[in-house]
Amino acid sequence: MRSEMVERESLVEVGNLDHRFPDRILRQPGGEALRACFQCGLCTASCPISLIDSRYSPRRVIKRILLGMRDQVLRDRFIWLCSACFLCQERCPQDVRPPEVMTVLKNMAVKEGILPQGIARMMEVFKRTGRLYPIDDFTAEEREELGLPHLEEEQEAVKRLLEE
Amino acid sequence: MRYALFLGCTIPARALDYELSARSVLKTLGIEVVDLDFGCCGFPIEAVDEGKALALAAGNLALAEEQGLDVLTLCNACTEMLSKAELALRDERRLSRVNRVLRERLGWEYHGGVRVRHLARVLYEEYGLDRIREAVNRPLKGLKVAVHYGCHYMRPSRVYGEFDDPEFPQSLDRLVEATGAESVNYEYKMACCGAGILNFDEEVAVEMARMKLDPLSRRGVDALVVICPFCGIMYSRYQSLILREGGEIPVIYYPQLLGLALGLEPDELGFQLNVADVEELLEKVGV
Structure with a gap:
């Protein structure tokens, strides 16, 4: 059932966290300000994709990165749904650049063999x-x-x- | 004014109306453009390999640099990619890494300093509205158009600076008004066309296009004016999936509109290639 799948996908399993994951992204151009995110959600509120499919949330992607949920993040189809309109980037009070973070994630996913x-x-x-x-x-x-x-x-x- | 004209991949294959009208208008205004053997800007492979995308962009900048020319672009995505690369390559380390690739594979090198400018920005900032108004000899009075900027024309502002407001731009509105036409205000004026995710999820992309087209079809405009081939293709070729018969909106490129005002013939501006029916629009202009 879908609800169970969503739940399992959302579980934060402490044993499976990759604590070096956020640092790997921080070192890439565009990912530098990742840790400044204080989860205000202005990115998701600004996102046109989120209007069409409410499961898409840049804020959640960023939070999962910071938690080290590496596998869930790289396997998430939503990282490919960012249309790079840059509205969230313009509005982010912490200068996080969600579209550029998505690009870093997509590059990483491709290296692991995930290519839509x-x-x-x-x-x-x-x-x-x-x-x-x-x-x-x-x-x-x-x-x-x-x-x-x-x-x-x-x-x-x-x-x-x-x-x- | 002399520029290297950067067409990108999409325009010379899928938006010949844009290319033809841009060339005609630039010639009429006396802005000289040179064709170089440019390749892809890098934008389409950014998601797959950012490093390669940067190398592609740098290769193009190197070609322009060799000729001592700045780059004039027509596509918003190319504009963003090349501008972003130009900015990134001011970093010595990234520049030398990219140059190693360019030298090895092509024997090329980029040093820096090439300016990248979208056609609309050149017309607005450098050519100027006054000179456009002076050049108009067939004012498009009575024509009501909706403008669509396309996200990458003025965002991200960290790349473009503040030549236009990143959320409430006005340069294209002013450029339309310089032709004598009216730029109407409308709901979802700043909506994203969705083309960025077209080859990942067509359904969501079409929903994005619908967000603008659906309300706009009830607004009674003569045309939707765009300045990017991705936006143009999204709103024209996917329009039949979105709008029922009778609600058709002609999607035209800004130089097509400007060309009419400059007295050029529809055939010189690629109107024979438009997807939507443009007869009513041309009749209204009186050509």
Whole structure:
């Protein structure tokens, strides 16, 4: 049952806490002010995603980080739901930067093998062509008809920078 | 005024109306732009690998630096990514780390000092409203439009400074008024389009777009004016999922609007490519 799942996910199991987790985030650009959070909740109150899905709460993500709930945080699908509108960042009285913290978390999740399908698909095209939207024949023709400059189908410099 | 024009990935493939109208308007106003072999700004892979995103941004800044040019952007996401990178690379350690990657893989290097400016900001801050008003020869009197800024145009303010208010911006309103059109106040004017999460959760993204479009469809505006291809695509291509027939709102890019006021023809401004029906809008303008 969903309610049980939510409850188990929310449990703070002291034995499973990773006390070094907050420090790992603090060391990343964007995560520096994490410990200043005093849980006022202005971020969640400002969040447009939270209006649509009330289970999404930047404040809760930040609190869980500070508690060291590493696994729950990195597995949480909500870290991917931040639309980076930056309203919370503008309003935070403690200069915490929740959208930048979400980026740090997403990077960490990816390193652990968590990559949402839509983003994996995007990355595949991106690595292969060096463009988010490759210039296919149809687009190339349309560009030419409109008198827009020719663009190569693929972007070599980007491909080289993306190589592992 | 001379800039390197930064198109990004989305505009040259999915928003040709924006690119065409921007080029036409810049030419008409005498703002010279140069096309360089720019690649992706880095924004789309920030969630996956911030370090690589920074390297992509730095590579583009290095290209502009080599030509001694500042960068003129059209996409809000590119603007934010490149501006943020420019700021981050003022830190010596991050700069030398990124340069190591650029040198190894491409033989490039970035030293710093390239300015990144969105088209709307250039028009507002540098070209100036007075000169735009002088250049208008077909004032768009009677036209009522709703403006949508898009979050990354002026946020985060730690990146952009205070060129416009991060919560109550006004530069785009003033730019619209300079064409003779009216910028109407409306509910959810500052709502986020949702495109940022489109490839993670389409349903939530569409709900975000609905937040603005639904009330706006009852407001009776002639167009929704945007300055970012992500916002443009979100509000135009997903509009049919949100609005029932009859409530259609033409979504146009600011240079399309400005171009009409400058006396340019709809075909020079990409109106033939718009998703929504723009006939009524063009009729009202008298072209």
